[in-house]
Amino acid sequence: MANPSSVTAKLNQSQPYALGLFRIVVGLLFACHGAASLFGVLGGANGGGTVDAGTWPGWYAAVIQLVGGGLVMLGVGTRSAAFVSSGSMAYAYFKVHQPEGLFPLENSGEASAFFCWAFLLLVFTGPGALSLDKVFPGGGERRTTAKERESTPVAA
Secondary structure, eight states: OOOHHHHHHHHHHHHHHHHHHHHHHHHHHHHHHHHHHHHOOTTOGGGSSOOOTTOTTHHHHHHHHHHHHHHHHHTSSHHHHHHHHHHHHHHHIIIIIGGGOSSHHHHTOHHHHHHHHHHHHHHHHOOOSSOGGGTSTTOSSOOOOHHHHHHSOSOO
């Protein structure tokens, strides 16, 4: 049987990669919502079609979804893109879904609530591994040393 402290150490070493994969999947899914609304792909907006350009709030939300999701997926300006994306989903939840019922299961707001909290998590954690910010010198996130990463795991 593996030593529990060695398992914890291995999991802590893997955190940046798990976080990076989480970021990529969340960003991709969010960008797909924007692409569906703007271009009518993947089933389109509201069961087919697109949102009219410039309409409030649908068109602006779709642009935030496409651009914000793409930036988060690539790991470019992750914290800023995640902050704006989280805010847009909070707005969507409280303005569109919450008036229909208190809980997300009652008001069809599960996706908005999930995306809001997932992006808020990325605001605080940063992009993790596999981000383009880490490829370019001086890009976005401050680089951390191996000692800093070991001493400050994402999870408590």
